[in-house]
Amino acid sequence: MARKTGSHSEITGPRIRAAAEHLFARHGYAAVSMRQIAAEVGVQAGALYLYTPDKQSLLADLMRAHLEGLLAACAALPEAPGPEARLAQFARFHIGYHIERPDAVFIAYMELRNLEPANFAAIEALRRQYEDRLEAILRDGRAAGAFTIPDTKLATLALIAMLTGVTNWYREGGRLGRAEVEAIYADMALKAVGATGIAG
Amino acid sequence: MARKTGSHSEITGPRIRAAAEHLFARHGYAAVSMRQIAAEVGVQAGALYLYTPDKQSLLADLMRAHLEGLLAACAALPEAPGPEARLAQFARFHIGYHIERPDAVFIAYMELRNLEPANFAAIEALRRQYEDRLEAILRDGRAAGAFTIPDTKLATLALIAMLTGVTNWYREGGRLGRAEVEAIYADMALKAVGATGIAG
DNA sequence: GTCTATAGGGTGATAGAC
DNA sequence: GTCTATCACCCTATAGAC
Numbered sequence: 001m002a003r004k005t006g007s008h009s010e011i012t013g014p015r016i017r018a019a020a021e022h023l024f025a026r027h028g029y030a031a032v033s034m035r036q037i038a039a040e041v042g043v044q045a046g047a048l049y050l051y052t053p054d055k056q057s058l059l060a061d062l063m064r065a066h067l068e069g070l071l072a073a074c075a076a077l078p079e080a081p082g083p084e085a086r087l088a089q090f091a092r093f094h095i096g097y098h099i100e101r102p103d104a105v106f107i108a109y110m111e112l113r114n115l116e117p118a119n120f121a122a123i124e125a126l127r128r129q130y131e132d133r134l135e136a137i138l139r140d141g142r143a144a145g146a147f148t149i150p151d152t153k154l155a156t157l158a159l160i161a162m163l164t165g166v167t168n169w170y171r172e173g174g175r176l177g178r179a180e181v182e183a184i185y186a187d188m189a190l191k192a193v194g195a196t197g198i199a200g
Numbered sequence: 201m202a203r204k205t206g207s208h209s210e211i212t213g214p215r216i217r218a219a220a221e222h223l224f225a226r227h228g229y230a231a232v233s234m235r236q237i238a239a240e241v242g243v244q245a246g247a248l249y250l251y252t253p254d255k256q257s258l259l260a261d262l263m264r265a266h267l268e269g270l271l272a273a274c275a276a277l278p279e280a281p282g283p284e285a286r287l288a289q290f291a292r293f294h295i296g297y298h299i300e301r302p303d304a305v306f307i308a309y310m311e312l313r314n315l316e317p318a319n320f321a322a323i324e325a326l327r328r329q330y331e332d333r334l335e336a337i338l339r340d341g342r343a344a345g346a347f348t349i350p351d352t353k354l355a356t357l358a359l360i361a362m363l364t365g366v367t368n369w370y371r372e373g374g375r376l377g378r379a380e381v382e383a384i385y386a387d388m389a390l391k392a393v394g395a396t397g398i399a400g
Numbered sequence: 401g402t403c404t405a406t407a408g409g410g411t412g413a414t415a416g417a418c
Numbered sequence: 419g420t421c422t423a424t425c426a427c428c429c430t431a432t433a434g435a436c
Contacts, residue, residue, distance in 0.1 A: 049431070054430080154381070
């Protein structure tokens with residue numbers, strides 16, 4: 001792409017997304033105005049429309065980017081040997097990835113109701129893809145006799161809710177470090193599905 | 201209290217709270233206008249201010265009422281014999297109570313950021329009281345050797361997140377009934393804390 | 401690429417008639 | 419107890435100057 005002298009387009013775009021992510025997470029999409037976002041970036045409100053067609057797209061793009069990043073990182077995990085190791089790996093990955101992106105995570109599951117139908121469907125499909133990865137681990141583990149699960153779908157949703165819950169309280173520099181939190185949650189996840197072996 | 205002939209004050213007040221609860225849960229506090237609430241009730245916007253000093257109080261009152269009801273219902277539970285029974289009872293109670301009030305639950309943990317500082321502190325104190333009830337069960341159970349928990353506070357937060365997660369997907373008339381869901385979750389909660397006995 | 405100015409409309413809350 | 423009318427302000431998005 002050709003550079004345009006004196007332009008800031010390559011820096012302003014990311015800064016707008018960062019400001020929007022921060023403000024949406026803190027105050028909520030509906031409570032944040034385009035003027036506030038512009039003020040945080042240091043431009044006037046009209047300038048935002050060079051980078052996004054409207055406020056709704058700004059939200060949808062943030063959520064899509066987050067979920068696509070989550071899926072890509074999850075797909076890049078190395079193969080783990082056996083159901084227990086796979087579940088422990090998933091639990092640690094999920095917590096680590098979410099702890100590092102509290103704003104994006106918050107938005108991704110608090111602002112679903114502010115998405116227009118078409119955007120909602122797209123985001124929901126991505127979320128479900130991710131859910132399916134955990135469900136596959138649980139299903140395989142149950143088939144192999146490694147887990148005791150009355151209902152695979154329910155266990156999937158219960159585990160994701162439990163693991164995602166860390167973002168409600170975890171703070172950098174708090175009583176427990178990231179590694180400890182990952183270990184404790186992975187252990188609880190394994191126990192919750194009645195894992196027989198030891199792989200936490 | 202004296203009745204005023206031709207007045208609707210005893211019916212309009214509750215209807216306003218019900219409409220606000222429904223709309224706040226569906227679209228979010230910031231996205232709902234006083235005019236929308238009034239329209240749902242069937243009055244003009246100005247009439248709302250006979251029942252609430254402002255929009256913020258409407259939100260805070262809904263959240264306080266929900267949490268006070270939750271605490272009262274929790275306190276009214278019969279004594280259960282032993283740590284496993286106590287935890288199973290709590291898990292079933294939590295799920296049952298939350299499943300029956302999806303709107304209030306949604307608001308109570310999605311709209312915290314829209315509370316003014318004084319209201320936030322009051323609501324947060326109630327939430328913490330409830331959390332402490334579960335934490336006491338886990339602490340006692342660990343002391344009695346019935347549970348295996350690396351960190352009591354973490355286990356508390358993990359279990360509450362897991363149990364509250366039901367409200368994200370549970371629908372009346374769905375694949376699983378309330379009793380089944382309660383049983384499955386109570387079982388997972390007991391396993392997650394390494395319960396030794398059987399009381400699910 | 402960013403600015404100022406503005407169109408067109410919605411907002412919370414209040415005043416005064418009935 | 420409710421209505422109509424209104425105040426003062428904020429909103430998203432666009433047009434046109436620079």
